[in-house]
Amino acid sequence: MSVVYGRVALIGLGLIASSMFWGIRRGTLAGEVTGYARSAETRETARQIGLCDEVCDTLADAVRDADLVVLCVPVGVMGAVAEQIAPHLKPGAVVSDVGSVKRQVIEAVGPHIPEGVHFIPTHPIAGTEHSGPTSGFAELFDNRWCLIVPPPGADEAEVARMEQFWRALGSMTDRMEPDHHDLVLAVTSHAPHLIAYTMVGVADDLRRVTDSEVIKYSAAGFRDFTRIAASDPTMWRDVFLSNKEATLEVLGRFTEELFALQRAIRQGDGEHLHAYFTRTRAIRRGIIEAGQDTNEPNFGRGKA
Amino acid sequence: MSVVYGRVALIGLGLIASSMFWGIRRGTLAGEVTGYARSAETRETARQIGLCDEVCDTLADAVRDADLVVLCVPVGVMGAVAEQIAPHLKPGAVVSDVGSVKRQVIEAVGPHIPEGVHFIPTHPIAGTEHSGPTSGFAELFDNRWCLIVPPPGADEAEVARMEQFWRALGSMTDRMEPDHHDLVLAVTSHAPHLIAYTMVGVADDLRRVTDSEVIKYSAAGFRDFTRIAASDPTMWRDVFLSNKEATLEVLGRFTEELFALQRAIRQGDGEHLHAYFTRTRAIRRGIIEAGQDTNEPNFGRGKA
Ligand SMILES: NC(=O)c1ccc[n+]([C@@H]2O[C@H](COP(=O)([O-])OP(=O)(O)OC[C@H]3O[C@@H](n4cnc5c(N)ncnc54)[C@H](OP(=O)(O)O)[C@@H]3O)[C@@H](O)[C@H]2O)c1
Ligand SMILES: NC(=O)c1ccc[n+]([C@@H]2O[C@H](COP(=O)([O-])OP(=O)(O)OC[C@H]3O[C@@H](n4cnc5c(N)ncnc54)[C@H](OP(=O)(O)O)[C@@H]3O)[C@@H](O)[C@H]2O)c1
Numbered sequence: 001m002s003v004v005y006g007r008v009a010l011i012g013l014g015l016i017a018s019s020m021f022w023g024i025r026r027g028t029l030a031g032e033v034t035g036y037a038r039s040a041e042t043r044e045t046a047r048q049i050g051l052c053d054e055v056c057d058t059l060a061d062a063v064r065d066a067d068l069v070v071l072c073v074p075v076g077v078m079g080a081v082a083e084q085i086a087p088h089l090k091p092g093a094v095v096s097d098v099g100s101v102k103r104q105v106i107e108a109v110g111p112h113i114p115e116g117v118h119f120i121p122t123h124p125i126a127g128t129e130h131s132g133p134t135s136g137f138a139e140l141f142d143n144r145w146c147l148i149v150p151p152p153g154a155d156e157a158e159v160a161r162m163e164q165f166w167r168a169l170g171s172m173t174d175r176m177e178p179d180h181h182d183l184v185l186a187v188t189s190h191a192p193h194l195i196a197y198t199m200v201g202v203a204d205d206l207r208r209v210t211d212s213e214v215i216k217y218s219a220a221g222f223r224d225f226t227r228i229a230a231s232d233p234t235m236w237r238d239v240f241l242s243n244k245e246a247t248l249e250v251l252g253r254f255t256e257e258l259f260a261l262q263r264a265i266r267q268g269d270g271e272h273l274h275a276y277f278t279r280t281r282a283i284r285r286g287i288i289e290a291g292q293d294t295n296e297p298n299f300g301r302g303k304a
Numbered sequence: 305m306s307v308v309y310g311r312v313a314l315i316g317l318g319l320i321a322s323s324m325f326w327g328i329r330r331g332t333l334a335g336e337v338t339g340y341a342r343s344a345e346t347r348e349t350a351r352q353i354g355l356c357d358e359v360c361d362t363l364a365d366a367v368r369d370a371d372l373v374v375l376c377v378p379v380g381v382m383g384a385v386a387e388q389i390a391p392h393l394k395p396g397a398v399v400s401d402v403g404s405v406k407r408q409v410i411e412a413v414g415p416h417i418p419e420g421v422h423f424i425p426t427h428p429i430a431g432t433e434h435s436g437p438t439s440g441f442a443e444l445f446d447n448r449w450c451l452i453v454p455p456p457g458a459d460e461a462e463v464a465r466m467e468q469f470w471r472a473l474g475s476m477t478d479r480m481e482p483d484h485h486d487l488v489l490a491v492t493s494h495a496p497h498l499i500a501y502t503m504v505g506v507a508d509d510l511r512r513v514t515d516s517e518v519i520k521y522s523a524a525g526f527r528d529f530t531r532i533a534a535s536d537p538t539m540w541r542d543v544f545l546s547n548k549e550a551t552l553e554v555l556g557r558f559t560e561e562l563f564a565l566q567r568a569i570r571q572g573d574g575e576h577l578h579a580y581f582t583r584t585r586a587i588r589r590g591i592i593e594a595g596q597d598t599n600e601p602n603f604g605r606g607k608a
Contacts, residue, residue, distance in 0.1 A: 129601070187513050187518060189525045192503055198562045199496055203492070215587065217429045217488060219597075220493030224532060225496050244570065248570060257502045261501070265548055266548065270541050278537045283507065284531065287522050293523075297434050
C-alpha cells in the first residue's frame with residue numbers, strides 16, 4: 001500500500017477514529033496523522049497509547065495543513081465542529097465525516113465548507129458496542145462496506161481518491177444518495193438499535209422478573225439485544241434525532257407487523273407464524289453467503 | 305465423571321438431543337443411549353454420524369428398559385409423544401423433557417405418566433440458531449443454566465439426580481415454578497425472538513430497500529437479528545402458541561415503551577432517549593460479569 005493523503009486529521013478520537021488510525025498505520029496510507037478530541041482526558045489517553053502521530057490541543061492545530069480532515073464525532077455536533085475548523089482549512093483540502101446519518105450531516109456541515117475545499121461524506125458500515133479511544137483496531141473495516149455519499153457537483157477525482165482510501169483500509173465501497181442511505185440504515189441499523197434498547201429496558205423494568213434472572217438466562221436470545229443496547233447513548237441519541245423520519249417510518253412498519261404476529265399468537269394461527277418464520281431464514285443465508293457474518297453456532301462462543 | 309443413568313433414551317434427535325448425546329459421551333454419564341426421531345432420514349443421518357449407541361425405528365424400542373427418557377421434540381407434540389411411549393416405560397423410570405415452555409408441557413405430558421414413573425421437566429438455557437441431528441456439540445451446555453421444574457410431590461432423590469446429571473453435562477442448575485419459568489423466558493427469549501423475526505420480516509418487505517442492500521449493510525446491527533430469526537420455524541411456532549399469555553404480556557409492555565421512545569424521537573426529546581440508553585448498559589455489564597457472554601468487540605468476529 002502507499003500514501004493516499006499526505007496529512008490526515010482525525011477529529012474525535014473514539015471507536016471509528018482510532019480504528020482508522022490503526023488501519024492507516026497498517027497500510028501506511030498517510031504521511032502523518034494528527035488527532036483532536038474534546039476532552040483533555042481523551043487526548044491524554046490517546047497520547048499514552050500512541051494514537052495519532054500528534055494529538056493537538058486545539059481544532060485549529062489539528063486541521064492546519066491537513067490534506068484530509070475526517071469528522072469522527074457524534075452526528076449532532078458535526079455542524080458546530082465544521083464551523084470551528086472552517087477558517088483553518090488549507091485550500092484544496094478534503095473534509096469528510098463518518099457519521100451514521102447523511103442527509104442532516106450534509107445540511108449541517110456543507111454550508112461551512114469554504115470555497116476550494118472538497119466535502120466528501122462517508123459512512124463505514126462497521127462498528128462494535130464499544131466506544132472511546134482505546135476501543136479501535138485496524139481490522140474493523142476489513143471486508144465491510146463503506147458508503148460514499150458525494151454531494152452534487154463533487155470533484156470526481158477526489159471522490160475516487162476517497163474510495164481508494166477506504167479500500168486501502170480494507171473496505172468495499174459503494175456510492176449512495178443521502179436520503180436512500182438514511183432509509184437503508186434506518187432498516188439495517190437505526191430501527192434494530194432502538195428495538196434492542198427498548199427490549200432491554202422492558203426487561204429491566206419488569207418487577208416480577210429480577211435483573212439477576214435476566215442476566216443468568218440471557219443466553220436464550222436476549223444476550224444479543226443487550227450487546228446492541230450497550231452502544232454509546234450520545235451517539236445513538238444523535239442518530240435518532242438526526243434520522244427521525246426514516247426511523248419512524250420503519251418503526252411504524254415494524255409495529256404493524258408485530259401487531260399482526262401478536263394477533264396470530266392470540267388466535268392460535270400457527271400457519272401464519274410458521275410461514276413468517278420460514279421467510280426470514282432466506283435473508284440470513286444471504287448474509288452468510290455474502291461473508292458479512294459467520295455461520296459458526298453462536299458465533300463459536302458456544303464452544304468452550 | 306461416572307454413570308448417572310444406566311440407560312438413556314433421547315426422543316427427537318435435533319440440536320438439544322445431539323448435544324446431550326455428545327455431552328453424555330464426553331462425561332460417560334450413561335451406560336447406553338438409544339435414540340428415536342420421527343423421520344427415517346434423521347434416523348439414518350444419526351446412524352451415519354454415530355449419534356446414539358442405537359437408533360431405534362420405533363418409540364417403543366427406544367424407551368423400553370430406559371432409566372431416563374428425555375423428550376427433545378417441539379413443545380407442541382410433547383403430549384402426543386408422551387401418550388405413545390407411556391405403555392412401554394419401565395417401572396421406576398424417569399421421564400423428562402427439555403421444552404422451552406413449561407406450564408403447557410407439564411399439562412400435556414403429566415396425565416400420560418404412569419404410576420411409578422417419575423416426571424421431572426427441565427429446560428437447558430442454551431441453544432444456537434441451528435437445528436437437526438448434525439448441529440449438536442458436547443460443549444453447548446457448559447457454563448449455561450439448566451432450569452429444573454419439578455411438579456408438586458416429585459421425588460426429591462430423583463430431582464437431585466436430575467440436577468447431578470445436568471451439572472455433569474456442564475450446566476449450573478436452578479429450580480423454578482412453571483409459571484415463573486414461562487414469564488422469565490418470555491422476557492429473555494420468547495419476546496426477543498418474536499421481535500427479531502418481525503424486524504427481519506419488515507426489512508425483507510420494504511420495497512424501497514432491496515434485499516441485497518439489507519444483506520450488504522447488515523453489519524450495522526441487523527446481523528444479530530437475522531441470526532436469531534434463522535431459528536427453526538416449527539420450534540418457535542410451538543413456543544409462541546404454548547406460551548401465549550406471558551409472551552403477549554411482555555410484548556404489550558414492549559410496545560408501550562417503544563411508543564414512548566418513538567414519541568421522544570418525534571418531539572426531539574434527547575434527554576429521554578439518552579437517559580433510557582444509559583440505563584440499559586448496566587444489564588449488559590451484569591451479563592459479562594456473570595460469564596454469560598464475552599466482552600470481545602463484535603464477539604471477536606470483527607478481527608479478521
Ligand atoms: N460506533 C459505531 O458503530 C459507528 C459506526 C459507523 C459510524 N459511526 C459514526 O462515527 C462517529 C463517531 O462514533 P464513535 O463510535 O467513534 O464515537 P465515540 O467512540 O463515542 O467517540 C466520539 C468522539 O467524539 C468526540 N466528541 C464528542 N463531542 C464532541 C464535540 N462537541 N467536539 C469535539 N469532539 C467531540 C469525543 O471526545 P471525548 O472523548 O473527549 O468526549 C470522542 O473522542 C459518529 O458520528 C457515529 O455516528 C459509528
Ligand atoms: N434450539 C434451542 O435453542 C432450544 C434450547 C432449549 C430448549 N429447546 C427445546 O428443545 C426441544 C428440541 O429442540 P431442538 O432445537 O433440538 O429441535 P430440532 O433440532 O428442530 O429437532 C427436533 C427433533 O424432534 C423431532 N420431532 C419433531 N416432531 C416430532 C414428532 N411429532 N414425533 C417425534 N419426533 C418429532 C424431529 O424429528 P425429524 O428430524 O425426523 O423431523 C427432530 O429430530 C424443543 O422443545 C425446544 O423448545 C430448544
